Structure formats: structure tokens, C-alpha cells
Amino acid sequence: MDEVKATPVTTADSQNKIVIKNLKVAFGSAEILRGVNLEIPPNTITALMGPSGSGKSTILRVLNRLIELYPEARVRGDVLLDGQSIFKMDVIELRKRVQMIFQIPNPIPNLSIFENVALGLKLNRLVNNKKELFQRVKEALEKAQLWEEVKDRLNAPAGRLSGGQQQRLCVARALAFNPEVLLADEPTANLDPENTAKIESLFLELKKEMTIILVTHFPGQAARISDYVAFLYKGQIVETGPTKEVFTNPKHELTEKYVTGRLY
Numbered sequence: 033m034d035e036v037k038a039t040p041v042t043t044a045d046s047q048n049k050i051v052i053k054n055l056k057v058a059f060g061s062a063e064i065l066r067g068v069n070l071e072i073p074p075n076t077i078t079a080l081m082g083p084s085g086s087g088k089s090t091i092l093r094v095l096n097r098l099i100e101l102y103p104e105a106r107v108r109g110d111v112l113l114d115g116q117s118i119f120k121m122d123v124i125e126l127r128k129r130v131q132m133i134f135q136i137p138n139p140i141p142n143l144s145i146f147e148n149v150a151l152g153l154k155l156n157r158l159v160n161n162k163k164e165l166f167q168r169v170k171e172a173l174e175k176a177q178l179w180e181e182v183k184d185r186l187n188a189p190a191g192r193l194s195g196g197q198q199q200r201l202c203v204a205r206a207l208a209f210n211p212e213v214l215l216a217d218e219p220t221a222n223l224d225p226e227n228t229a230k231i232e233s234l235f236l237e238l239k240k241e242m243t244i245i246l247v248t249h250f251p252g253q254a255a256r257i258s259d260y261v262a263f264l265y266k267g268q269i270v271e272t273g274p275t276k277e278v279f280t281n282p283k284h285e286l287t288e289k290y291v292t293g294r295l296y
């Protein structure tokens with residue numbers, strides 16, 4: 033990965049939870065992100081939407097520096113978290129603060145429900161004893177709105193849960209770290225409408241405590257739960273603003289096509 037260029041910090045930078053500055057990502061000769069600028073206020077849901085291949089997941093992968101797992105990726109520009117460049121932070125610490133959930137729920141299927149949430153806490157030595165561990169796991173499962181459904185079978189393998197429950201287990205696993213930012217990459221793409229609604233109402237609850245960045249293929253989902261949207265097209269942000277404004281009065285023709293379902 034290339035050396036990133038640090039940019040000067042302004043007052044607005046430290047008021048936003050995340051500020052993305054002139055972010056460029058290339059894989060070999062293919063330019064994937066071509067100068068993305070975005071400000072994300074705290075305690076909001078920001079939806080990244082745009083056609084397939086526009087670079088939405090790549091943005092998320094930069095925000096927790098998962099992008100560094102791709103040796104061919106070149107990253108330029110800067111990303112500030114609470115006014116500090118993420119590229120100057122310890123990456124393990126960054127990933128505790130900025131958690132991620134994925135399109136396909138990925139608990140460890142043979143591991144118990146309890147251990148799936150407990151594992152990260154144990155590996156990172158974030159708890160001092162068994163009692164504290166149980167408390168943290170319980171709290172995370174409660175916040176993920178899964179506790180009532182699993183409290184009597186915490187030792188059952190996670191693979192036996194339904195798809196929707198597995199996704200909420202992944203949310204619990206992320207929440208166990210008490211993150212400040214939750215990145216969600218099309219978290220409901222594989223869920224039925226009922227489980228989708230559960231995740232959406234869960235996110236509305238969670239944003240009281242954290243900042244959520246949601247990649248979604250569904251304009252309807254962005255309209256229902258996000259405060260801000262950023263519409264991405266071919267690696268650039270075409271339009272961004274408060275969700276209601278962008279949906280009711282899109283300024284760009286491409287945005288209008290996308291929100292009215294005429295661009296995929």
C-alpha cells in the first residue's frame with residue numbers, strides 16, 4: 033500500500049465523527065475511488081448507495097483499514113476519526129473502535145452463541161474475569177436485540193440460528209467491543225423482510241450510541257433509516273446531503289435515476 037498523504041485538520045474535521053479527504057484507491061492500474069470527500073456527523077446513519085462496482089465496499093474497507101490486506105491496493109488521501117488520521121493509529125485499536133458487519137452473516141458456526149461474542153473480548157484481554165465476560169456478552173446480545181431469543185441456549189452452536197439471528201449475532205459480536213463506528217456492508221441483502229425490518233429498527237436504536245455507515249443496494253432502505261446519503265458513481269460521489277433532500281429533490285440526473293429505480 034502507498035504512503036498516505038496527511039491533510040491539515042480544521043474545526044469542522046473534529047466536529048465530524050469521520051472525515052474522508054480526497055480518498056483515492058487503485059488496484060493495479062484500475063482506479064476504483066477517484067477523490068472521495070465525505071463528512072459524517074456523529075450519531076447518524078449515513079447510507080452509501082450506488083450501482084454495483086461504484087466503490088461502496090472499498091470505502092468501508094478503507095475506514096477500518098481492511099484494505100491493507102490487499103497488497104495490490106494503493107491508497108491516497110486521508111481519513112480522520114475524531115480529527116485524527118486513521119493511518120497514524122494502531123490498526124488493532126482502530127478496528128476495535130470501527131467495527132464491521134458483512135452481507136453474509138459470518139459467525140463461527142460450530143462455536144457456541146456465547147463464545148462467538150466472547151471470543152474477541154478474550155483474545156483482546158478486554159475482561160478480567162468470567163463474571164465480567166458474561167456481563168459484556170449479555171449486554172452485547174441485549175443491544176443486538178437477540179438476548180431474549182437465545183438466553184436459554186447460549187451453548188448451542190451459532191450455526192443453528194436462523195439467518196436473521198446470525199446477522200444479529202454478528203452485530204452483537206461487533207457491539208461487544210463498544211465501538212464508536214459500525215460499518216455495515218449490505219447487512220440485509222440475504223434477509224427476508226421481517227428480519228430486514230429487525231436490523232433496520234436495531235440500527236435506529238444503535239445510532240443513539242454510535243455512528244453507522246450503511247452500504248445498501250436498496251434506495252428504499254436508505255430512505256427509511258438514513259439521515260444522510262452519499263450517492264456514488266464510478267468511484268466518485270455525485271451527490272450527498274440529508275436523505276429527505278436528496279430523495280425529494282435530487283440535484284443530479286444520475287441520482288434521480290438511481291432513487292427512482294432507473295439505474296442499477
Ligand SMILES: Nc1ncnc2c1ncn2[C@@H]1O[C@H](COP(=O)(O)OP(=O)(O)OP(=O)(O)O)[C@@H](O)[C@H]1O
Pocket residue numbers: 059062064082083084085086087088089090091102249
Ligand atoms: N482486490 C481487488 N482487486 C481488483 N479489483 C477490485 C478488488 N476489489 C474490488 N475491486 C473492484 O473495485 C470496484 C469497486 O468494488 P466495490 O466492491 O467497492 O464496489 P461496490 O460499489 O461495493 O459494489 P457492489 O455493490 O457490487 O458490492 C469493482 O469494479 C471491483 O471489481
